[in-house]
Amino acid sequence: MRYFPVIVVGGGLAGLRAAIEVNMHNIQVCVLSRVHPVRSHSLAAQGGINGALGNHARGVYDSPEKHAFDTVKGSDYLGDQDAIIRMCNDAPLRIYEMEHWGCPFSRTSEGKIAQRPFGGAGFPRTAYAEDKTGHVLLHTLYEQIVKFEHSSERADIVVLDEMLVTSLVVDDGRCVGVVALNLKSGQFEAFQSDAVIFATGGSGRIYSNSTNALISTALGIYIPFREGAPLKDMEFIQFHPTTLIGTNILMTEGCRGEGGFLLNNKGERFLANYEDSKNAMEVAPRDIVARNIQREIDAGRGFENSYVHLDIRHLGEKRINERLPGIRELCIKFANIDPVVDPIPVQPGQHYTMGGIDTDINGASEIKGLYAAGECACVSVHGANRLGGNSLLETIVYGAIAGRSCAEYVSSLSKTKIGTEIIEARLRDEERRAKEIVSKDGDYIICDVRDKLAQVMAQKVGLFRSESQLKSALEDIQEAREKFAKVKFNSKSKSLSYNYEFINYLETEANICISEVVVRGAIERRESRGSHFRIDYPKRDDAQFLKHTIARYSKGEISLSYKPVKIVKWEPKERKY
Numbered sequence: 001m002r003y004f005p006v007i008v009v010g011g012g013l014a015g016l017r018a019a020i021e022v023n024m025h026n027i028q029v030c031v032l033s034r035v036h037p038v039r040s041h042s043l044a045a046q047g048g049i050n051g052a053l054g055n056h057a058r059g060v061y062d063s064p065e066k067h068a069f070d071t072v073k074g075s076d077y078l079g080d081q082d083a084i085i086r087m088c089n090d091a092p093l094r095i096y097e098m099e100h101w102g103c104p105f106s107r108t109s110e111g112k113i114a115q116r117p118f119g120g121a122g123f124p125r126t127a128y129a130e131d132k133t134g135h136v137l138l139h140t141l142y143e144q145i146v147k148f149e150h151s152s153e154r155a156d157i158v159v160l161d162e163m164l165v166t167s168l169v170v171d172d173g174r175c176v177g178v179v180a181l182n183l184k185s186g187q188f189e190a191f192q193s194d195a196v197i198f199a200t201g202g203s204g205r206i207y208s209n210s211t212n213a214l215i216s217t218a219l220g221i222y223i224p225f226r227e228g229a230p231l232k233d234m235e236f237i238q239f240h241p242t243t244l245i246g247t248n249i250l251m252t253e254g255c256r257g258e259g260g261f262l263l264n265n266k267g268e269r270f271l272a273n274y275e276d277s278k279n280a281m282e283v284a285p286r287d288i289v290a291r292n293i294q295r296e297i298d299a300g301r302g303f304e305n306s307y308v309h310l311d312i313r314h315l316g317e318k319r320i321n322e323r324l325p326g327i328r329e330l331c332i333k334f335a336n337i338d339p340v341v342d343p344i345p346v347q348p349g350q351h352y353t354m355g356g357i358d359t360d361i362n363g364a365s366e367i368k369g370l371y372a373a374g375e376c377a378c379v380s381v382h383g384a385n386r387l388g389g390n391s392l393l394e395t396i397v398y399g400a401i402a403g404r405s406c407a408e409y410v411s412s413l414s415k416t417k418i419g420t421e422i423i424e425a426r427l428r429d430e431e432r433r434a435k436e437i438v439s440k441d442g443d444y445i446i447c448d449v450r451d452k453l454a455q456v457m458a459q460k461v462g463l464f465r466s467e468s469q470l471k472s473a474l475e476d477i478q479e480a481r482e483k484f485a486k487v488k489f490n491s492k493s494k495s496l497s498y499n500y501e502f503i504n505y506l507e508t509e510a511n512i513c514i515s516e517v518v519v520r521g522a523i524e525r526r527e528s529r530g531s532h533f534r535i536d537y538p539k540r541d542d543a544q545f546l547k548h549t550i551a552r553y554s555k556g557e558i559s560l561s562y563k564p565v566k567i568v569k570w571e572p573k574e575r576k577y
């Protein structure tokens with residue numbers, strides 16, 4: 001069994017930033033990731049990262065306080081204001097840190113980091129690198145990791161990729177390690193550790209129409225959930241207004257930030273016809289724009305009953321090549337259209353998981369020694385609706401914060417390296433369970449169960465929700481669970497080395513459980529707030545629902561409770577743009 005004082009699960013932006021911070025405290029840290037870090041979903045982030053740098057001509061009056069207010073309002077007042085203020089205050093520091101580490105941001109004519117307008121923001125506050133912001137941020141952090149991988153200056157960082165963590169080991173309320181499947185060898189390996197930071201990203205793939213990478217499944221949050229870590233606000237799922245028809249590949253908000261229009265089949269900029277988007281138009285927040293696109297389609301003013309047009313032709317070829325080259329390439333390759341001459345066919349699609357592992361403002365979960373950061377965590381800075389550009393920011397701000405508090409916790413421990421026996425026992429349990437799984441011989445195909453469930457989530461737990469649809473989704477989830485108990489393992493090879501059917505099994509089990517958490521939270525939340533819109537309760541209800549949903553798991557049962565929202569500065573008001 002290998003021992004590391006700190007293990008980070010996940011090599012995306014949050015995981016890498018957390019690992020760097022732990023390492024800065026001269027503590028050895030190991031990053032376990034199911035894919036090579038630079039293949040994490042963070043790489044796909046396009047539009048940019050928010051921070052009140054004030055570099056844009058219109059941004060001179062910007063401030064962290066204004067950024068915080070926009071975020072609170074964007075969250076439909078469900079975000080915790082202390083956590084939001086902390087994130088917005090740290091934003092310039094963390095963005096300049098990335099710049100000093102060599103991140104190649106796009107520049108203004110004066111050589112400053114360029115900023116573009118994004119939805120729900122009062123100022124052009126989104127720093128970017130063309131439309132490949134996640135790509136450059138992730139590579140910059142990975143360079144820092146490599147720098148300290150074999151460090152003689154301070155304790156080293158160890159990166160082990162192709163390692164799928166399958167369980168977290170908790171001993172008497174304290175986190176003591178993890179068990180992972182080495183995808184190359186097909187063997188399970190045990191890791192002992194004094195603290196674990198989860199940074200496993202979003203769960204978007206519980207939906208069939210997601211912009212997320214195929215690896216962004218619910219497994220990452222299911223593992224700690226099963227061990228007793230509560231989840232917060234899981235019913236809040238963000239649907240991005242503009243995903244490419246057919247594949248649901250993201251067409252960044254940057255398209256609209258740069259001046260793109262949304263048009264219906266009459267050629268009208270229809271957002272002007274809706275009370276909640278008539279002023280901000282294309283740069284109204286995502287929840288509002290996504291709903292208004294869907295309303296337009298439902299009213300027969302879309303194309304082929306399924307999409308509207310995102311038109312960036314008027315920006316001209318030069319600007320498109322300069323600011324949105326990735327979007328042009330994606331359209332040409334995946335939809336056979338060139339946005340320089342054709343409008344882009346778009347529809348809303350699942351994009352972001354606002355909820356996640358419940359953490360405090362220091363990234364600590366309820367389990368001692370378990371921390372979480374990035375999309376898998378819920379601090380909560382996004383509340384009921386995330387503003388574009390705030391998620392990349394959250395990964396580096398709260399990645400650093402979780403890393404720091406984890407390092408302080410580990411330094412304060414009087415007894416380390418505990419739980420050896422329980423970790424070894426868990427390793428044997430995992431091996432035994434895997435043998436059972438690969439010998440299953442039931443009636444159903446694993447990926448059929450998974451795909452059907454993902455379609456149910458897209459159809460019944462989408463942009464517009466109602467009690468009857470949600471209850472029907474709950475029945476479908478129960479049916480999925482029953483079928484899942486009777487699946488057959490098809491692969492001839494029973495080796496676990498790159499055995500995707502086995503991985504699929506683990507992910508499907510997680511997706512079933514987490515889908516239920518989403519639906520149960522959505523049924524109980526009898527109001528409309530941010531991304532959660534109930535046609536049977538179309539108004540926000542602060543008297544009853546200005547509170548976080550907390551889901552717990554115990555002995556196979558999910559239970560819900562509630563927790564107050566931290567309001568430290570701005571009282572809730574009606575949200576209009």
Ligand SMILES: Cc1cc2nc3c(=O)[nH]c(=O)nc-3n(C[C@H](O)[C@H](O)[C@H](O)COP(=O)(O)OP(=O)(O)OC[C@H]3O[C@@H](n4cnc5c(N)ncnc54)[C@H](O)[C@@H]3O)c2cc1C
Pocket residue numbers: 009010011012013014015032033034035036037039040041042043044045046047048049050133134163164165166199200201202211212213215216219220250351352373374375376388389390391392393395
């Ligand atoms: C297409 C797209 C575009 C986006 N654009 C923007 C944008 O412009 N601005 C913005 O602010 N936000 C954007 N977002 C959101 C933002 O990119 C993500 O929320 C953020 O990058 C998530 O980072 P993360 O580090 O939390 O997780 P990820 O980058 O998803 O990384 C998760 C890591 O966890 C690992 N992992 C998961 N499960 C396991 C396991 N069981 N065992 C071992 N390893 C595991 C994976 O290998 C991976 O390394 C976008 C998202 C998408 C999908």
